[in-house]
Amino acid sequence: MGVITTTRRIERFGRTTTPTCKYWVAGRCNRNPCRFSHSLPTSPSNVYYNPNTTYIHSKKPTICAPKPLHKPANHAPKAVVSLEKPTKCQAETMSVEKPIKCEQKDVLIEKTAIVEDLATVAKAPEKKSLNICKYWMTDNCVHGDRCSDLHSWFYGDGFSTLAKLHEHKKVVTGIALPSGSDKLYSGSTDGTVREWDCNTGRCVNTINLDSEVTSLISEGPWVFAGVKDAVKAWNIQTGAYVTLDGPKGQVLSLNYGNDILLAGAEDGVIYAWRGNPDPKAESPFELVATLSGHTKPVVCLAIGCYKMLYSGSMDHSIKVWDLGTLDCTMTLNGHSDTVSSLICWEDYLLSSSSDCTVNVWVCTEEGTLKVAYTHTEENGVLGLYGMTDADAKPILFCSCKDNSVRMYELPTFLERGRLFTRQEVRSFEIGPGGLLFTGDGTGLLNVWKWLEEPKVPSS
Template structure:
């Protein structure tokens, strides 16, 4: 292959758009730069990229490296790219099993619900410098998979899952050039899948101490799942796209177009809170009964629960954002909001006013998370930013992942947009941040180093994440699929002499 040739890696989603990115400057394949008689069109074969070209050496399009007629990479000898089949066959006992086995082992423990949901403890204020596990790096893939890499060439390879295998219809088997696995994290497995929603999942709620899981979707419904059996026990039509869903003090709150629906789960009585203009994208509620709703017009509306009427009544509104409010986070006596105007606003609840505006992201602020004394934000600009309180009592940017020197050249590649975050601890009690991206992955990062320890794969982008008890994690994607993941014990790799 000719040195310096650019390879079209196909469309990459950034927000609701798709940009074509190029990896650029692929190293030569040895010899005089010829293509071994395979043809003359210097454009990568789309079917080869998908692992299903059947023409082999007769194909007129470019097959980078020296693959045989089966499309599978041969040995990593001189002039050949390394085998990128991740060979997860030794994991088939847990990866290719029948997943709908009934129930997912709901148990006690886990993280508390509310604004501190899934919040791990801070073990260090020294952020980053986690080695090769940044965005664009391969992270801590387990040893079986890391053999697919060749020193100095990992920049041209991707741990990309086979889209056909994820659909259950890959016919290439062992000759497929792409990963046959739901995850590259050796200590995480997919336990089961909850099927029923027909459109994107926007919210997942598992109230602490309850035996039911709630999922809200753009198919205009909320589904209720039994945690003991994994079966859907109820489908509640909402009459509009579900943009947000939270549970607090026996109430279920549903963000809809132009209203917030409030359901008393003890009596099943419903009430509609009017006032929002457009879709309600985010909800938050305090322990003393203040309900906040982030709306399409950039306003944050506030209701207060009245013990006299046993209803939520309008209390106030807060304006300042110039774009829709898409995420809300309550920490102590302050509310934090992220918006499509690329900013984060800090609101003093008692004074009902904005006390600080955080600028730093260059695209929509999609989600906010609290980790000890730090505020974490993720954005469609592809970054996760860490904010800390300075000596003046103001939040300031203290770290950004990926670090600036590690960010790819924007002329060659665009970072996948970050969508949703949640925090948890692994089996060893180490804090882990999970962040979903619009390249259909969820990446797992050790904190505070941001070393990437693996990825979870979905057929579409994941827009909802929820930590559960007993080492469980729930993810909901844009196809309406809810996956249940589980942290597992791992055995140390055997040392090969």
């Protein structure tokens, strides 16, 4: 079987016209003058157009039909040209090589960009990017529906924006939704914690802490805010307000588990308080331990199964602590930059980092943890959050430094959608009925609605 190039095909049929510019066909040619033609070519009269890009050069079928050619597994589709006369199989059949058998009469022509289906190129719509249009964000995009970027605050099915709560002046660093309460709390580096009415979306109270709030959680009736050199706590039922001293530097992370309040501080130490059952005590919480081991600030804390505490630090390491004894049992080294977030899901530990990776850790037979899978993002990862969808499929929310939150279906990491904000999302909270709350670097608190009915995973 003979193989010839497009140029030889042009010479054989006497076509001397200049090839059509494919960029002109797509409406994107910016050359003047252009060495290619700005007009569609005229097909030869003996070519019968086939939408599958197979061209047959014969006036009628031959007596001896050639065997069909199988498409190569790793190549683009080929254009097949039959050059025989409309007679029975004879030696006068045109071919680059003399055929040995009747089945070898076909000549295979390599299809290049010059002979591609220009009509298909002209009709193909330009692929939409998965980035939000920065001009649309400021109401200045002139392309409208023709814009290649997204004109929406989300990508994917089943999302809507319910409200935008913009009272904070700086980064929203924490969101808390106490169980049994109709109030939402948000903390910011502007030094305030704001209380929002979930029914009206209005800010009903502002608590001035005179210090940057860098973490915020709730447990039962208590709301805890991490500030410099302390943790502020108040009871939303009784109105009691206390200050928990001990940490050195900014308190960057908070968590509560096994009846212990844990705070990761800028000095690399984790501080632990237990509730004080004595009603006459000066404080309802008592400092019971300090966990030392990290050499740089503790950025994130997670509590998982088997009563274990996991801490991530700017020293690139993850430490595992026994909550019963408060001893460090192992150190995990799987990231090359700050460990920004940790989440425990059933028997798995997921960690994210500024090195643009998300690691999935599994327990080995020896009782240690190892990385079973690494997912890579284009930008650094700021936080991980999890839930299950209506079909009980695990969904991972991944906040990235490109001002987006990506949704992945686990364990495949198949992308389900994205949420977009004006600046990086630094806080996230899941509410009932498919509600999502995100806080970004502008101080905006976004309320989203996912039309599916999710469930918060237990860990």
